[in-house]
Amino acid sequence: MILNARDKITRCLLSLARTSLLYSPYFRFHLPWPSQILIENTNCCNARCVMCPRDTLSRKSGFMEFALFEKIMKELAGASRKPVVHLHGFGEPLLDHLLSERIKLAKACGILQTYIVTNASLLFPETARSLILAGLDAMKISFYGTDEESYNATMRQLEFTVALQNIKDFLRIRKDLQRPGPRLILQYLPQESNGAKTAEFQSLWRSLPDKRKDDCLNISSLDNFGGGKSYHKVGEKIVSVCFYPWSALSVLWDGRAVTCCIDYNGIQGVGDLNVQSIREVWNGPVMSALRRDFGKLDYSRFPTCRRCDWVHRR
Numbered sequence: 262m263i264l265n266a267r268d269k270i271t272r273c274l275l276s277l278a279r280t281s282l283l284y285s286p287y288f289r290f291h292l293p294w295p296s297q298i299l300i301e302n303t304n305c306c307n308a309r310c311v312m313c314p315r316d317t318l319s320r321k322s323g324f325m326e327f328a329l330f331e332k333i334m335k336e337l338a339g340a341s342r343k344p345v346v347h348l349h350g351f352g353e354p355l356l357d358h359l360l361s362e363r364i365k366l367a368k369a370c371g372i373l374q375t376y377i378v379t380n381a382s383l384l385f386p387e388t389a390r391s392l393i394l395a396g397l398d399a400m401k402i403s404f405y406g407t408d409e410e411s412y413n414a415t416m417r418q419l420e421f422t423v424a425l426q427n428i429k430d431f432l433r434i435r436k437d438l439q440r441p442g443p444r445l446i447l448q449y450l451p452q453e454s455n456g457a458k459t460a461e462f463q464s465l466w467r468s469l470p471d472k473r474k475d476d477c478l479n480i481s482s483l484d485n486f487g488g489g490k491s492y493h494k495v496g497e498k499i500v501s502v503c504f505y506p507w508s509a510l511s512v513l514w515d516g517r518a519v520t521c522c523i524d525y526n527g528i529q530g531v532g533d534l535n536v537q538s539i540r541e542v543w544n545g546p547v548m549s550a551l552r553r554d555f556g557k558l559d560y561s562r563f564p565t566c567r568r569c570d571w572v573h574r575r
């Protein structure tokens with residue numbers, strides 16, 4: 262059977278896969294390594310986007326120590342199956358002057374896929390060149406406007422013209438350098454402040470991304486961020502198993518591991534990579550207990566999860 266995310270049968274199968282019916286008997290089983298590891302190089306940001314709950318960020322801001330990053334990468338170098346390494350978190354990754362060095366190290370440690378999500382405001386030609394040469398594999402750019410007015414009203418503190426020019430320069434430099442990557446994903450988030458002009462966004466970018474490199478446009482949707490925002494009504498009833506703890510591990514800039522990137526205040530800790538290894542955290546008792554609870558749809562110990570969109574819909 263060919264699975265297509267748009268057809269009814271696939272959607273039905275996927276929703277079944279998220280029910281406790283399927284997870285509960287098998288919650289003990291998981292892969293020996295996460296398939297994705299999200300490493301927050303910084304939680305500082307130069308923007309104040311309207312849909313981002315940064316105004317409720319209560320933990321300290323900072324940048325991950327390079328020595329800690331090195332420790333994480335050295336452990337991943339020995340992984341039988343290397344996870345995708347995300348180098349971003351609840352902040353703007355390009356504020357980190359060591360980002361290219363981190364990517365180079367990840368690649369030297371055998372990581373096949375490195376990935377960042379950026380607002381592109383600081384993706385100036387020199388930075389673009391250095392990221393491409395470091396070997397970055399994929400980059401998502403959040404670009405939430407179709408003109409100066411809608412962009413500046415949504416991605417507050419940033420400039421439409423600067424980000425637009427940076428993206429055009431990046432595409433030109435990537436072509437000149439004749440490197441295979443990074444693949445570009447340009448994302449739009451329709452909402453009130455930008456007039457939800459999806460068709461205009463698609464036409465603005467139609468000719469720019471390079472399809473031979475698998476570049477694409479992506480239309481996203483608003484999220485409650487575990488209660489940081491309230492775009493969608495979430496009731497009391499929890500209906501879905503969140504498969505995050507079976508697939509990914511999120512690490513904050515200070516080394517603490519948390520349930521996922523939605524937990525932007527870091528209140529659902531699962532370990533500390535300053536003193537533990539990834540395998541100790543991933544295969545340890547805290548994650549096991551969490552998987553058992555998630556598998557039974559018991560989120561009583563997880564306040565962020567209880568307010569998260571994902572577990573309230575199939």
Ligand code: SF4
Nearest residue numbers: 306308309310313352
């Ligand atoms: S760029 Fe990202 S982290 Fe920064 S304010 Fe916007 S959504 Fe939040």
Ligand code: SF4
Nearest residue numbers: 503520521523566569
């Ligand atoms: S339910 Fe939401 S907040 Fe909880 S782990 Fe899953 S994605 Fe994160």
